[in-house]
Amino acid sequence: QVQLVESGGGLVQPGGSLRLSCAASGFTSDYYVIGWFRQVPGKAREGVSCIRVTDGRTEYADSVKGRFTISRDSAKNTVYLQMNSLKPEDTAVYYCARRLGSSCSLRSDFFSAWGQGTPVTVSS
Numbered sequence: 669q670v671q672l673v674e675s676g677g678g679l680v681q682p683g684g685s686l687r688l689s690c691a692a693s694g695f696t697s698d699y700y701v702i703g704w705f706r707q708v709p710g711k712a713r714e715g716v717s718c719i720r721v722t723d724g725r726t727e728y729a730d731s732v733k734g735r736f737t738i739s740r741d742s743a744k745n746t747v748y749l750q751m752n753s754l755k756p757e758d759t760a761v762y763y764c765a766r767r768l769g770s771s772c773s774l775r776s777d778f779f780s781a782w783g784q785g786t787p788v789t790v791s792s
Contacts, residue, residue: 669694670692670693670694670695670766670781671692671693671694672690672691672692672764672765672766672781672782672783673690673691673693673783673784674688674689674690674762674763674764674783674784674785674786675688675689675691675786676688676689676786677761677762677786677787677788678787678788678789679789679791680754680788680789680790681790681791681792682754682755682756682790682791682792683753683754684754684790685750685751685752685753685754686751686754686788687748687749687750687751688704688748688749688751688762688764688786688788689746689747689748690702690704690746690747690748690749690764690783691744691745691746692745692746692747692766693745695766697768698721698722699721699722699768699769699770700721700766700767700768700769700770701718701719701720701721701766701767701769701770701771701772701773701779702718702719702721702738702740702747702764702765702766702767703715703716703717703718703719703764703765703766703767703772703773703774703776703779704716704717704718704738704747704749704762704763704764704765705762705763705764705765705774705776705779706758706760706761706762706763706788707760707761707763707785708759708760708761713763713776714729714731714760715729715773715774715775715776716728716729716731716732716736716749716762716774717729717732717736717738717749717774718738718767718772718773718774719738719739719740719747719772720770720771720772721740721742721747722770724739724740725772726738726772727772727773727774729774731757732751732758735751735752735753735754736749736750736751736752737749737750737752738750747764749762749764751788754788754790755790756790756791757790758788758790759788759789759790759791760787760788761785761786761787761788762785762786762787762788763782763783763784763785763786764782764783765779765780765781765782765783766779766780766781767779767780768780
């Protein structure tokens, strides 16, 4: 059974940093993509970043380019999202998701397995 577990969310002041983790288990394929998404109540889920686990190829939403960095530790089956220079508009529940195959995407409908989410609040 595929399981994705996010951690690392919390409350941070504007300009601060957080690192989110996504631990994946329950599957054996080496060809998959992990995406990070975020959602604010009443709004559509937004793709933030994704990484192709095989070679580390990445993609970012324009809203986070230069501030967020996605990375993976293949030995630990864990993907990280380092978030720097956080803004109040980054406040959301952050989800990681898995897509089998090798194409990175920020479209949530391309991902079939989801974690439970971790909340991030950026406020002074």
